[in-house]
Amino acid sequence: MPSSSPDLLTLVTENVRAVRARIDGAARGAGRDPSDVRLLVATKTQPPEAVRAVVAAGVELVGENRVQELVAKAPAIADLVAAGDVAVHMIGNLQRNKVNQVLATASAVQSVDSLAIAEALSSRCVRDTLTIDVMVQVNVSGEASKSGVEPDDAPGLAREVAALPGVRLTGFMTIGARSRDDDEVRAGFARLREVRDVVVRAGDPRTRDARELSMGMSGDLELAVAEGATIVRVGTAVLGSRPAP
Numbered sequence: 001m002p003s004s005s006p007d008l009l010t011l012v013t014e015n016v017r018a019v020r021a022r023i024d025g026a027a028r029g030a031g032r033d034p035s036d037v038r039l040l041v042a043t044k045t046q047p048p049e050a051v052r053a054v055v056a057a058g059v060e061l062v063g064e065n066r067v068q069e070l071v072a073k074a075p076a077i078a079d080l081v082a083a084g085d086v087a088v089h090m091i092g093n094l095q096r097n098k099v100n101q102v103l104a105t106a107s108a109v110q111s112v113d114s115l116a117i118a119e120a121l122s123s124r125c126v127r128d129t130l131t132i133d134v135m136v137q138v139n140v141s142g143e144a145s146k147s148g149v150e151p152d153d154a155p156g157l158a159r160e161v162a163a164l165p166g167v168r169l170t171g172f173m174t175i176g177a178r179s180r181d182d183d184e185v186r187a188g189f190a191r192l193r194e195v196r197d198v199v200v201r202a203g204d205p206r207t208r209d210a211r212e213l214s215m216g217m218s219g220d221l222e223l224a225v226a227e228g229a230t231i232v233r234v235g236t237a238v239l240g241s242r243p244a245p
């Protein structure tokens, strides 16, 4: 596999450093340990060279939105995944008939928003004696365009998902409100934290470690970190505007 071009690597390395500085600053400002917040780079519509540059820049977590793209890029990054240099998370809508393809490359699915999809993951994992990490995606903004369960329904779905064999519930994911009002965006992130706290505090052994909060993107990561994000998902701030799909 050819290494990424020096220019791409230089640019990506600088951008990763800048994003990491934003995360660290927001964490310190909130009295949090910056090492408690991981950076996931969203590589949708980016070529495999960009993914390799992201990993060469020290990022250990990347996310793909579409199964087709995940499958297309998988061979180009298989060596990095096998070496443990990077883990791939599915962060987009997933259909039941695509579950097999996702399990071949991804170590986690952050976008579980129905029991049906969790059951499909579970039965494949049981068959292949695998375990997949999953998060329940919650729609905290109420925007119709966004996937995810309603916040009120999230604890119930989380309990049902966590009870399935072959899947391990690690936490919750959301996409923040598309709004210029920071208070509104931040309230959504706080809502996800409340959902997580309700579930973890219930004390069920299967859900009490579901502490991850995957929230915050290029435009709102500081607000998410202030509300407790443990994973922020950043695309454009690292890789620039996306090539047309």
Ligand SMILES: *Cc1c(COP(=O)(O)O)cnc(C)c1O
Binding pocket: 042, 044, 065, 091, 092, 175, 217, 218, 219, 233, 234, 235, 236, 237
């Ligand atoms: C694209 C994407 C991101 C990153 O968005 P940017 O605004 O480019 O940082 C994060 N999460 C999901 C689910 C995405 O689809």
